[in-house]
Amino acid sequence: MKLSIIIPVYNVEQYITGCIQSLLNQGLSDNEYEIIIVNDGSKDNSIGIAKQFQLNHTNIFILDKENGGVGSARNYGLNAARGAYIYFIDPDDYLANNTLKPILNCIETSNLQVLTFISKGTVQTNLHESTTNINKDYNISKTKGTEYIASKGYKNEVWWYVTSKEFLDAIDLRFIEGRWMEDAIFTASLLTKATSVAHLPIDAHRHVKVKGSAMTSKEPSHYLKVIYDNANAALMFKPLIDGIKKNKENEACIERLKTRQQSFVFFLMIRILKSTIKLKEVKKIITSMREIGAYPLNSFLGKDYSGFIYTLLVKLFNIKGMYYVLFITFNPILRLKK
Known part of the structure; x- marks a missing residue:
């Protein structure tokens, strides 16, 4: 299996349909990737919605655990993941159509540990088309993670890159649990240890700015x-x-x-x-x-x-x-x- 997508879920019934549907609109067959939905003690209908998708898609898996926060849920999903590559996405975010296929092709053929791409903040939930040419053969430049940090405006969040599971396991990297800013610590730790990182200039991810979110x-x-x-x-x-x-x-x-x-x-x-x-x-x-x-x-x-x-x-x-x-x-x- 090529890819495991991990979604930590806690009370997001308003957004989870759009997130899951966007992951199914990627031009990939079910046997190429899995969608791991980690139920972090959700109390609304988020998991009920996810189960409806699961009825028609054999690559959707739902894992239940007691509430422990985002870091805990991501670790839970990561430990169960079977894909060669890992992608974390939040349940109120989504991907532009057919963007995962070129991303996966790039990270595989270039033998990368980490591949970053473009994420855009928005309040809209219907920006389904990429603003970039997803079929173009981009020339990417491979670099060490420390050089990437030095030269790029790298971001804290985990949703703007795909990474090798073998590499994550080799450096024994997991999220801290029970604290905020777990993304920032994870990403910096990842990049400072990586020796093969590149950026693919494809507009792929949509970060939906939710009013009243935990951080605000x-x-x-x-x-x-x-x-x-x-x-x-x-x-x-x-x-x-x-x-x-x-x-x-x-x-x-x-x-x-x-x-x-x-x-x-x-x-x-x-x-x-x-x-x-x-x-x-x-x-x-x-x-x-x-x-x-x-x-x-x-x-x-x-x-x-x-x-x-x-x-x-x-x-x-x-x-x-x-x-x-x-x-x-x-x-x-x-x-x-x-």
Whole structure:
């Protein structure tokens, strides 16, 4: 079997039909790929909808597990996957028609560990045709993952690439469980270890921007979890950066990873200003980020993050005392030190 597509599912009945249907509109036969739907304790009719598709397609499999979050569900599906290549897609996203076939052909014939392609953000659910020529014979350039990070605007999310399962198993890479930002840690770990990566300029993936998604939730306990999980992501990047330094590899890759690491810190600092967290906890977080070299934000501004607002905020945030003043000013009653 060529490909395993893994979908973590939790309460997405509004979108899952479009996702599954798009995966069936790829011009591939059922014996070429499998669609693994991981039921992560879903409570709505998402799995009922998936079972209706399963009645007519022998390559659709539904795995049930207790709710454990996206990372846990992806790992569950990955451990069951039989395909030579792996693709993760979220159930509220979808693919343009017939794009998987050229992607699979490219990664196979080029003997790649990772192949990236184009993903577009949208609020529409009916953009079924690729805006690129999917039948064109593209000349791709194979490179090491560290060089790819250095030269490309690589993204955190797992939905913009297909990867070799043999390679994933060889480096024993799985998602962290129970935390947000699991994509960012997985992708950076994958690319820093890969020796054969390429980009295929095919418009394939549609990321549907869902209002009220988990990452945009303002519920206090969830908001605090995102803050701490951003701090954890910054921490997890340290050994990746240190490993590249030790091997005296691409300096531009190190700077790109530092930028990504400090982006977690920058955005957690933004969230902190809007949260109910206490000042003493803020000081602990800032101190821990300083200890791993992720604060002050001296590598954040550049090709990935630029402009007046970013520059102004970085200047303010890098003055620790000023940041604490901003923090207290936003909500002085909730910020009283205990």
